[in-house]
Amino acid sequence: MKPPPFGYSRPESVADALATLARLGPDGKVLAGGQSLLPILSMRLAAPHHLVDINRLSELGYVRVEGGDVRVGALARHAQVLADLPARAAQPLLGKALRLVAHATIRNRGTTVGSIVHADPSGEMTAVLALLGGTVRVATTAGERDVPARDFFVGPLESAVQPGELAVSATFPVLPPRAGTAFVEVARRNGDYAVCGVGALVELDADGAVSSARTAYLSVSPTPLVLDLTDAIGSEPDFAAAAVAAREQVEPEPDIHASADYRRHLAGVLTERALREAHAEALERSGRD
Amino acid sequence: MTDELFDVRLVVNGAAHDVRVPARRLLSDTLRHDLQLTGTHVGCEHGVCGACTVLVGGAPMRSCLLLTVSMDGAAITTVEGLTEADGALSAVQQAFVDCHGLQCGFCTPGFLTTITAGLRANPDPTEEQARELIGGNLCRCTGYQNIVRSVLRAAELQRERAAT
Ligand SMILES: Cc1cc2nc3c(=O)[nH]c(=O)nc-3n(C[C@H](O)[C@H](O)[C@H](O)COP(=O)(O)OP(=O)(O)OC[C@H]3O[C@@H](n4cnc5c(N)ncnc54)[C@H](O)[C@@H]3O)c2cc1C
Numbered sequence: 001m002k003p004p005p006f007g008y009s010r011p012e013s014v015a016d017a018l019a020t021l022a023r024l025g026p027d028g029k030v031l032a033g034g035q036s037l038l039p040i041l042s043m044r045l046a047a048p049h050h051l052v053d054i055n056r057l058s059e060l061g062y063v064r065v066e067g068g069d070v071r072v073g074a075l076a077r078h079a080q081v082l083a084d085l086p087a088r089a090a091q092p093l094l095g096k097a098l099r100l101v102a103h104a105t106i107r108n109r110g111t112t113v114g115s116i117v118h119a120d121p122s123g124e125m126t127a128v129l130a131l132l133g134g135t136v137r138v139a140t141t142a143g144e145r146d147v148p149a150r151d152f153f154v155g156p157l158e159s160a161v162q163p164g165e166l167a168v169s170a171t172f173p174v175l176p177p178r179a180g181t182a183f184v185e186v187a188r189r190n191g192d193y194a195v196c197g198v199g200a201l202v203e204l205d206a207d208g209a210v211s212s213a214r215t216a217y218l219s220v221s222p223t224p225l226v227l228d229l230t231d232a233i234g235s236e237p238d239f240a241a242a243a244v245a246a247r248e249q250v251e252p253e254p255d256i257h258a259s260a261d262y263r264r265h266l267a268g269v270l271t272e273r274a275l276r277e278a279h280a281e282a283l284e285r286s287g288r289d
Numbered sequence: 290m291t292d293e294l295f296d297v298r299l300v301v302n303g304a305a306h307d308v309r310v311p312a313r314r315l316l317s318d319t320l321r322h323d324l325q326l327t328g329t330h331v332g333c334e335h336g337v338c339g340a341c342t343v344l345v346g347g348a349p350m351r352s353c354l355l356l357t358v359s360m361d362g363a364a365i366t367t368v369e370g371l372t373e374a375d376g377a378l379s380a381v382q383q384a385f386v387d388c389h390g391l392q393c394g395f396c397t398p399g400f401l402t403t404i405t406a407g408l409r410a411n412p413d414p415t416e417e418q419a420r421e422l423i424g425g426n427l428c429r430c431t432g433y434q435n436i437v438r439s440v441l442r443a444a445e446l447q448r449e450r451a452a453t
């Protein structure tokens with residue numbers, strides 16, 4: 001359980017980091033909080049040639065509400081984002097999902113952007129980015145590009161970030177008026193990766209009818225799965241019908257933690273629960289509760 | 290590949306230490322092997338059990354998930370650094386004695402550091418908050434009940450000590 005040998009650089013600025021990553025090309029690997037990378041190295045599931053440690057890039061340690069987005073810098077730890085009241089007020093789903101990400105001790109070091117780049121289909125923040133339609137800003141020495149969530153997640157543990165690139169920030173659109181969110185999951189213990197989890201975003205029209213109902217899923221698909229359940233839920237709203245539609249559309253795989261059937265069952269139950277909660281919040285935020 | 294060595298300064302329990310380590314040296318191994326501070330225990334070495342938890346700038350972190358080289362300049366508190374200045378047991382340590390919060394003691398250093406930081410953030414936890422606080426640490430012996438009691442007793446002891 002010891003990592004294999006590797007080279008190491010610790011740039012002091014983003015420019016310096018990008019130059020180092022450009023020089024290393026496919027040999028370079030970014031080290032952020034290390035809360036996913038260190039276990040992988042210790043178990044020797046990967047053997048990168050050279051780590052580029054971004055923990056000194058304090059210029060990326062920010063959380064900002066700007067325009068219609070919450071922008072989270074690549075060095076903002078999960079705990080810092082979770083403690084940021086303006087960001088949580090602007091997009092309450094951030095707080096609801098982050099308190100389910102691992103344990104407080106892991107959140108003290110792990111970064112939110114790192115967990116998104118890691119692209120684990122059981123990571124809460126990947127699902128949040130996908131559900132809200134956020135973006136990731138990726139930089140090289142040549143410039144920056146913004147990658148929308150739907151193009152960002154390529155496969156399990158595979159994102160659009162290429163060798164030589166650094167993800168510098170991620171954006172999460174703020175919650176529109178007359179909208180509500182929820183995040184619910186089932187895990188073996190608090191803080192463990194979820195057996196299944198569901199994030200929900202419900203929007204109402206001016207008359208209080210459901211105009212949009214979307215859900216995102218943990219641990220039931222190779223990349224974050226987002227479902228549009230607006231038609232299934234109807235304007236009533238019929239939460240049970242939405243749960244049936246969700247059960248039909250998820251494609252879980254069995255593993256040592258749960259069978260595919262059990263995950264499908266959970267996806268239905270949690271869809272209903274998340275939509276009810278999000279709908280209640282949308283009503284409340286429309287002054288209709 | 291021969292390991293390049295890096296000079297790293299760590300301030301551990303208030304004392305500065307200079308070490309030369311390869312980039313792959315885990316902080317848990319530096320504490321235990323290079324600095325001979327064997328109070329920090331190592332169980333799983335992949336972030337799951339919490340036995341290796343230390344405080345970095347006061348915040349609990351898994352020392353098995355930190356590279357020593359990345360921690361250059363950091364202020365670290367291990368279980369050895371939790372006692373009072375006069376060597377007396379801290380409130381959290383005393384509470385573990387009072388409430389039988391340990392049996393074999395393997396997990397204890399991680400619990401003590403985690404709870405010490407947790408009670409700084411929330412000096413008067415409810416029983417539910419006490420359970421949540423220790424949710425990231427595994428213990429194979431106690432069944433946790435006495436550890437939850439220890440958290441609540443430590444909070445009480447801290448208040449008593451502050452009053453005197
Ligand atoms: C016991 C345990 C339980 C956990 N439970 C959960 C959980 O329930 N839910 C959850 O979501 N996560 C969980 N995690 C993972 C945690 O959230 C990690 O913090 C996160 O997955 C990775 O963030 P990091 O900053 O530590 O990234 P690192 O581990 O440093 O990096 C992860 C990967 O992303 C790449 N990377 C990171 N940042 C960048 C960047 N800015 N640019 C380019 N590439 C980058 C790295 O090269 C690496 O490939 C758990 C971890 C542990 C140890």
Ligand code: FES
Binds near residue numbers: 334336339342352
């Ligand atoms: S040894 Fe670090 S968490 Fe288990």
Ligand code: FES
Binds near residue numbers: 390395397430
């Ligand atoms: S006291 Fe033995 S593992 Fe906790």
